[in-house]
Amino acid sequence: MTTQRDAFGARLGMWLFLFSELLLFGGLFLLYAVYLARYPSEFAAGGQQLDTLLGTGNTLLLITSSLTVALALSALQQGRRQLCQMLLCATILASLLFLTIKGIEWQAKFGHGLFPGGAELETLPAGQQIFFSLYFVTTGLHGLHVLIGAALLLWTLGLTRKGLVSAENPVMLENSALYWHLVDLIWIFIFPLYYLLL
Amino acid sequence: MSQQNDRGFLQASNLQPLLFDWIFSVDHKRIGLLYLYSVCAFFLAGMVLGLLIRLELIAPGPTIATAQTYNALFTLHGVVMIFLFIIPGIPAAFGNIMLPLQIGAQDVAFPRLNLLSWWLYILGAFMALTSLFSGGGPPDTGWTFYVPFASETPTNVSLALLAVFIIGFSSILTGVNFVTTIHRLRAPGMHWGRLPLFIWSLYATAWVQILATPVLGITVILVMVERLIGLGLFDPARGGDPILYQHLFWIYSHPAVYIMVLPAMGVISEIIPVFSRKPTFGYKAIAASSVAIAAAGSLVWGHHMFVSGMSDTAIMVFSLLTFLVAIPSAVKVFNWVATLYRGSISLEPPMLFALAFVFLFSIGGLTGLVLGSASADVHVHDTHFVVGHFHYIMFGGTGFAFFAALHYWLPKVFGRMYNIKIATIAWAIIFVGFNLLYFPMMLVGLHGMPRRYYDYLPQFQNLNVIATVGSWVLAIGLLLMFANLYRGIRRGTAAGNNPWQAATLEWVVTSPPPGENFSQPPQVTHDPYDLQQAGKP
Ligand code: HEM
Ligand SMILES: [Cu+2]
Numbered sequence: 070m071t072t073q074r075d076a077f078g079a080r081l082g083m084w085l086f087l088f089s090e091l092l093l094f095g096g097l098f099l100l101y102a103v104y105l106a107r108y109p110s111e112f113a114a115g116g117q118q119l120d121t122l123l124g125t126g127n128t129l130l131l132i133t134s135s136l137t138v139a140l141a142l143s144a145l146q147q148g149r150r151q152l153c154q155m156l157l158c159a160t161i162l163a164s165l166l167f168l169t170i171k172g173i174e175w176q177a178k179f180g181h182g183l184f185p186g187g188a189e190l191e192t193l194p195a196g197q198q199i200f201f202s203l204y205f206v207t208t209g210l211h212g213l214h215v216l217i218g219a220a221l222l223l224w225t226l227g228l229t230r231k232g233l234v235s236a237e238n239p240v241m242l243e244n245s246a247l248y249w250h251l252v253d254l255i256w257i258f259i260f261p262l263y264y265l266l267l
Numbered sequence: 268m269s270q271q272n273d274r275g276f277l278q279a280s281n282l283q284p285l286l287f288d289w290i291f292s293v294d295h296k297r298i299g300l301l302y303l304y305s306v307c308a309f310f311l312a313g314m315v316l317g318l319l320i321r322l323e324l325i326a327p328g329p330t331i332a333t334a335q336t337y338n339a340l341f342t343l344h345g346v347v348m349i350f351l352f353i354i355p356g357i358p359a360a361f362g363n364i365m366l367p368l369q370i371g372a373q374d375v376a377f378p379r380l381n382l383l384s385w386w387l388y389i390l391g392a393f394m395a396l397t398s399l400f401s402g403g404g405p406p407d408t409g410w411t412f413y414v415p416f417a418s419e420t421p422t423n424v425s426l427a428l429l430a431v432f433i434i435g436f437s438s439i440l441t442g443v444n445f446v447t448t449i450h451r452l453r454a455p456g457m458h459w460g461r462l463p464l465f466i467w468s469l470y471a472t473a474w475v476q477i478l479a480t481p482v483l484g485i486t487v488i489l490v491m492v493e494r495l496i497g498l499g500l501f502d503p504a505r506g507g508d509p510i511l512y513q514h515l516f517w518i519y520s521h522p523a524v525y526i527m528v529l530p531a532m533g534v535i536s537e538i539i540p541v542f543s544r545k546p547t548f549g550y551k552a553i554a555a556s557s558v559a560i561a562a563a564g565s566l567v568w569g570h571h572m573f574v575s576g577m578s579d580t581a582i583m584v585f586s587l588l589t590f591l592v593a594i595p596s597a598v599k600v601f602n603w604v605a606t607l608y609r610g611s612i613s614l615e616p617p618m619l620f621a622l623a624f625v626f627l628f629s630i631g632g633l634t635g636l637v638l639g640s641a642s643a644d645v646h647v648h649d650t651h652f653v654v655g656h657f658h659y660i661m662f663g664g665t666g667f668a669f670f671a672a673l674h675y676w677l678p679k680v681f682g683r684m685y686n687i688k689i690a691t692i693a694w695a696i697i698f699v700g701f702n703l704l705y706f707p708m709m710l711v712g713l714h715g716m717p718r719r720y721y722d723y724l725p726q727f728q729n730l731n732v733i734a735t736v737g738s739w740v741l742a743i744g745l746l747l748m749f750a751n752l753y754r755g756i757r758r759g760t761a762a763g764n765n766p767w768q769a770a771t772l773e774w775v776v777t778s779p780p781p782g783e784n785f786s787q788p789p790q791v792t793h794d795p796y797d798l799q800q801a802g803k804p
Contacts, residue, residue: 089478
């Protein structure tokens with residue numbers, strides 16, 4: 070069947086799927102925009118309580134991992150399988166590190182009672198409660214995508230080891246890399262909106 | 268051997284249990300039929316619920332149901348009809364079967380993803396049904412799941428929402444598959460200007476599926492999380508705003524109206540030229556209007572919220588935009604009528620359903636403008652006028668187009684013809700029953716009867732009795748139609764490869780189509796409605 074080998078088609082399909090992922094987050098960004106307009110000072114106060122250092126660290130991690138996955142792809146295309154696998158491992162490692170840091174951040178917020186239903190949060194003004202609710206939903210959903218992306222990369226790694234993903238047939242790696250870039254891209258929006266601008 | 272080939276793709280492999288042949292098949296035709304069977308089953312289930320709703324409304328006061336049961340009834344009816352019947356109806360069932368055949372491809376771009384879509388759809392349906400019998404009882408929010416009620420009612424809303432999410436995911440995957448297929452797998456000579464109009468409509472629909480459905484996804488996730496841990500994002504007591512839920516919901520659900528109706532328009536655009544023996548009038552205008560509807564339709568969601576609380580400016584803008592979307596829809600209607608003009612019309616069953624579509628859809632569209640003008644909407648919002656209006660669009664429009672597609676394409680899919688005379692009688696009964704059912708509903712709505720109540724004031728009774736009797740007539744017609752189609756599939760006379768002398772590619776292959784659509788990629792040499800060339804690729 071010729072249809073199976075259409076690499077361009079496979080990439081097109083992935084792009085289309087990524088559009089729909091973007092719009093999934095689009096709904097959350099829409100809520101952010103509306104509530105920011107309604108509660109500017111409360112959002113600023115909420116943003117101040119996020120840990121910019123950890124946020125920046127995570128941003129650097131994700132950008133680096135986007136680079137390593139791109140390098141993994143070009144390594145594969147040059148036939149350097151060993152290097153490709155190492156770069157993939159590095160990417161997956163970065164994703165796990167990202168999740169750990171995210172976990173530490175959440176942990177701290179939980180410790181201060183700053184979570185939906187938490188005692189401390191209930192005492193804050195309405196706008197700040199909204200801020201933290203949005204923060205948890207958005208970073209939670211993003212974290213889930215990090216996890217999915219990492220699983221995808223792990224699977225690709227397996228296929229690369231078996232030689233099923235190769236210079237001749239790189240589609241799977243191309244597509245998981247695309248997905249990973251999306252995960253990165255969404256974070257690039259989340260980071261300034263929640264940690265920096267406010 | 269020749270015996271086997273007659274059955275085409277329907278031939279059992281005999282390598283595994285017959286059921287596995289189907290539910291694990293990656294053949295687009297089989298997946299399409301899986302969808303078709305499921306969709307028809309859910310339609311019948313939804314119909315029974317609709318009949319029960321109507322029965323309750325035959326007299327004021329409790330008749331067969333309590334208020335709570337009634338709430339559950341219309342919620343289920345809405346959820347089943349919208350998410351399980353009408354959204355997957357034409358695109359996933361007939362789209363799957365016909366898309367590759369009509370563009371001269373062997374299959375869709377991602378056959379395995381296609382099977383996954385069906386499995387997700389069934390999983391979602393299963394969860395929706397489970398939500399009836401578990402947890403706090405059947406959901407009672409209406410199919411719109413408005414907060415704050417949806418985040419507070421003790422009924423099993425969370426599971427129903429999860430079901431909607433999963434079905435939405437399935438719909439996105441189908442969209443991705445179709446766009447890729449149309450871009451990549453057209454046969455040589457099948458350039459964009461030669462795409463059948465059904466394919467154009469699937470293309471526009473697929474984009475809406477990809478871009479609008481995720482917004483519904485995030486919306487239902489938010490309500491689920493709200494019920495689980497209480498985010499307060501839509502809770503005024505905690506700074507949230509329930510109106511924002513409505514915005515998010517309709518940002519999906521208005522475009523979803525086009526997911527429902529565009530493929531239907533595509534079916535009609537296939538049928539009308541064939542039974543008028545004339546090429547379509549305004550091919551380009553019809554194709555472009557599909558895309559225009561999909562694009563402009565994403566900007567009008569606010570017309571569902573004229574009385575929910577919006578600034579006057581926003582109301583005016585949304586009202587104006589709503590009027591603008593009517594234009595491409597009207598373009599289609601005028602082009603169909605122009606195609607009929609001086610055609611040599613033959614009133615076979617597919618054509619009868621198509622003509623009924625044009626008539627009923629026009630009524631639905633014009634009453635839509637009544638609702639689109641904000642000042643009139645203030646009076647009829649949330650009355651039975653709205654219920655009548657959207658049944659004219661969804662049922663009179665898409666439902667009838669679905670029936671038209673059944674009568675048009677089943678002879679191709681199964682190679683057998685149903686009884687034409689019975690089909691015609693069934694059509695007449697359905698048409699009469701339909702109008703008897705929904706026209707009085709619009710009238711009683713104009714008199715002020717609100718929707719979603721099991722009870723009403725005594726002065727509304729006459730019209731309600733007529734509507735309920737209409738629902739019985741309609742149901743008889745539908746049962747007759749389905750029985751006739753079923754008999755046709757099982758025991759009908761051989762239909763031949765091209766019973767309607769149509770010129771699109773699916774009629775070139777045998778009926779039923781072979782397992783492998785085309786032994787070699789066809790070289791397309793003519794336009795889809797060049798009826799002189801019927802039967803040639
Ligand atoms: C088969 C015959 C049908 C009958 C007798 C019927 C009857 C009704 C009635 C009486 C209502 C109003 C309930 C109320 O507001 O109190 C209703 C609501 C509804 N119907 Fe139907 N209907 C039928 C078919 C369909 C079809 C084919 C569709 C869609 C394709 C559909 C979609 C809906 C929806 C979405 C609602 C709104 C539910 C809600 O308010 O949440 N119905 N139907
Ligand atoms: Cu609308």
